[in-house]
Amino acid sequence: MRTAYCVETVRAAEAELMARLPGGALMHRAAAGLAAACAGLLGRVYGARVVVLAGSGDNGGDALYAGARLARRGAGVAAVLLAPDRAHPGGLADLLASGGRVADDPFEALAAADLVLDGITGIGGKGGLRADAVPLARAARGSNAVVVAVDLPSGTEADTGEVRGEALRADATVTFGAYKPGLLVDPAHDHAGPVRLVPIGLEEHLPSVPDLEALQHGDVARLLPHPAAESDKYRRGVVGVVAGSARYPGAAVLAVAGALRGGAGAVRYVGPGADAVIARFPESLVQGGPPSKAGRVQAWAVGPGLGEDAEGAVRDVLASDVPVLVDADGLRLLDPQTVRTRAAPTLLTPHAGEAAALLGVSREEVESARLASVRELAARFGATVLLKGSTTLVAAPGDAAPVRANPMGTPWLATAGSGDVLSGLTGSLLAAGLDARDAGSVGAYLHGLAARLAAARGGTPITAQEVADALPSACRDVRNIRDVVPGVS
Numbered sequence: 001m002r003t004a005y006c007v008e009t010v011r012a013a014e015a016e017l018m019a020r021l022p023g024g025a026l027m028h029r030a031a032a033g034l035a036a037a038c039a040g041l042l043g044r045v046y047g048a049r050v051v052v053l054a055g056s057g058d059n060g061g062d063a064l065y066a067g068a069r070l071a072r073r074g075a076g077v078a079a080v081l082l083a084p085d086r087a088h089p090g091g092l093a094d095l096l097a098s099g100g101r102v103a104d105d106p107f108e109a110l111a112a113a114d115l116v117l118d119g120i121t122g123i124g125g126k127g128g129l130r131a132d133a134v135p136l137a138r139a140a141r142g143s144n145a146v147v148v149a150v151d152l153p154s155g156t157e158a159d160t161g162e163v164r165g166e167a168l169r170a171d172a173t174v175t176f177g178a179y180k181p182g183l184l185v186d187p188a189h190d191h192a193g194p195v196r197l198v199p200i201g202l203e204e205h206l207p208s209v210p211d212l213e214a215l216q217h218g219d220v221a222r223l224l225p226h227p228a229a230e231s232d233k234y235r236r237g238v239v240g241v242v243a244g245s246a247r248y249p250g251a252a253v254l255a256v257a258g259a260l261r262g263g264a265g266a267v268r269y270v271g272p273g274a275d276a277v278i279a280r281f282p283e284s285l286v287q288g289g290p291p292s293k294a295g296r297v298q299a300w301a302v303g304p305g306l307g308e309d310a311e312g313a314v315r316d317v318l319a320s321d322v323p324v325l326v327d328a329d330g331l332r333l334l335d336p337q338t339v340r341t342r343a344a345p346t347l348l349t350p351h352a353g354e355a356a357a358l359l360g361v362s363r364e365e366v367e368s369a370r371l372a373s374v375r376e377l378a379a380r381f382g383a384t385v386l387l388k389g390s391t392t393l394v395a396a397p398g399d400a401a402p403v404r405a406n407p408m409g410t411p412w413l414a415t416a417g418s419g420d421v422l423s424g425l426t427g428s429l430l431a432a433g434l435d436a437r438d439a440g441s442v443g444a445y446l447h448g449l450a451a452r453l454a455a456a457r458g459g460t461p462i463t464a465q466e467v468a469d470a471l472p473s474a475c476r477d478v479r480n481i482r483d484v485v486p487g488v489s
């Protein structure tokens with residue numbers, strides 16, 4: 001599990017640790033890790049041209065000390081000081097003593113740089129970049145240099161991933177002690193590039209429950225349902241799918257395709273797409289009539305492609321005493337009060353537009369504040385919420401469990417019908433016994449991984465059907481790390 005901690009928690013852990021260490025020790029650890037990462041990116045340090053963008057805080061200090069280390073290895077290092085009289089004194093002195101210099105012309109230095117260290121702001125930054133920093137960040141981006149963000153890309157909000165105004169776009173980020181939530185949440189995540197974590201000894205001072213977390217292969221392998229020797233199809237769970245309409249029969253097929261790959265023992269389809277479903281998937285059970293008369297299921301997935309006239313079906317499903325996933329048209333048709341008062345878990349899976357409608361705000365507001373939006377939705381509906389998009393987030397109601405960010409997404413998933421596959425898949429995981437937060441985050445992870453595998457296998461663009469077809473490969477991929485008998489997973 002990758003874990004992320006907010007600024008207040010990181011600072012408290014740093015204070016505890018610093019009290020036990022000589023002054024400056026943490027900054028030297030950070031700078032050493034940063035310089036090593038830069039050396040790796042440069043390949044050859046000797047003769048490389050490095051520019052350090054140094055703000056007035058400790059983030060600038062880290063960058064200056066790292067610049068000094070690179071200078072001692074033969075790099076030509078020039079510092080651009082955003083506030084010359086408040087530059088980190090120790091860092092600047094070390095850089096100058098190591099053969100580095102202050103740039104005469106910042107833009108000339110940036111244009112010729114092989115590597116730029118962005119030490120303008122770190123966890124102390126507030127708001128987007130200030131006016132004087134904006135042209136420098138743009139010049140860094142416009143150069144051929146590799147741009148490395150120190151701790152986080154300057155101008156991004158560490159706790160939320162929000163970008164208010166302009167922020168630096170990095171090719172890579174080297175972060176210290178712990179991931180910050182913003183590094184895993186768009187739009188900041190998109191500014192960071194690949195993130196490397198440099199341990200500085202904070203780990204034992206951080207609380208066991210993080211502020212945000214992201215599953216990794218091993219976590220998904222542990223959570224994935226696995227049939228036991230005595231399993232039968234009912235013990236493995238039956239998922240009910242209520243999707244599709246005369247107008248959108250494809251949504252029914254795609255949701256069932258996802259559901260068949262999610263680990264439930266059987267898929268029961270209810271709705272007007274029965275003929276299309278049975279033609280494509282004879283292994284599914286199809287039923288007419290209302291969902292409540294369709295026979296026992298352990299969870300429902302309702303909503304994809306339902307169209308306008310399915311309010312009754314949504315009401316029927318929400319009246320059940322089993323976990324329910326609501327997606328797409330189901331989100332428009334649901335009664336909020338019914339969701340709030342359900343005894344069994346509910347998992348809502350909106351994209352940004354649907355989340356905006358549920359919250360009564362604009363789509364842009366949701367996209368610029370994804371973490372706050374998903375938390376707000378979970379609180380308002382008393383439900384677990386999976387907010388889809390470039391970073392998918394899953395929040396449970398209440399503050400006890402950290403929000404999960406999905407690291408596996410790919411923009412190729414932005415294709416019609418891929419959300420229907422996710423609904424079926426995640427509903428199936430619910431029926432197989434995962435709780436709503438685990439089902440949502442495992443579903444999003446496998447869905448993203450399947451898309452990547454489909455793209456690698458068949459090229460891009462990918463279709464929703466190909467994503468569904470690649471789900472078994474995704475399950476095998478995550479399980480391989482613990483397979484004992486090759487091929488049996």
Ligand SMILES: NC(=O)C1=CN([C@@H]2O[C@H](COP(=O)(O)OP(=O)(O)OC[C@H]3O[C@@H](n4cnc5c(N)ncnc54)[C@H](O)[C@@H]3O)[C@@H](O)[C@H]2O)[C@@H](O)CC1
Pocket residue numbers: 011014018026027028030055056057058059060062120121122123124125126127128129130133150151152155176200
């Ligand atoms: N606290 C610690 O023990 C450690 C901190 N470290 C580094 O220290 C950083 C935090 O340092 P600070 O608390 O000094 O804060 P920062 O260096 O992140 O930023 C604070 C400074 O930036 C200015 N500033 C704020 N918002 C700005 C904006 N939007 N545009 C331009 N300038 C802005 C402020 O006036 C202030 O002077 C971390 O991100 C990390 O890089 C590391 O050395 C590891 C140890």
Ligand SMILES: Nc1ncnc2c1ncn2[C@@H]1O[C@H](COP(=O)(O)OP(=O)(O)O)[C@@H](O)[C@H]1O
Pocket residue numbers: 328351387388389390391392409410411412413414415416417418419420421422447
């Ligand atoms: N830019 C993106 N990067 C990564 N994943 C994305 C992106 N855009 C959309 N997705 C994913 O693609 C899927 C689209 O679902 P949805 O919006 O419901 O589409 P549809 O209704 O057409 O099926 C979701 O899983 C979402 O997280």
Ligand SMILES: [K+]
Pocket residue numbers: 059118119120121122149150151152153154
């Ligand atoms: K930075």
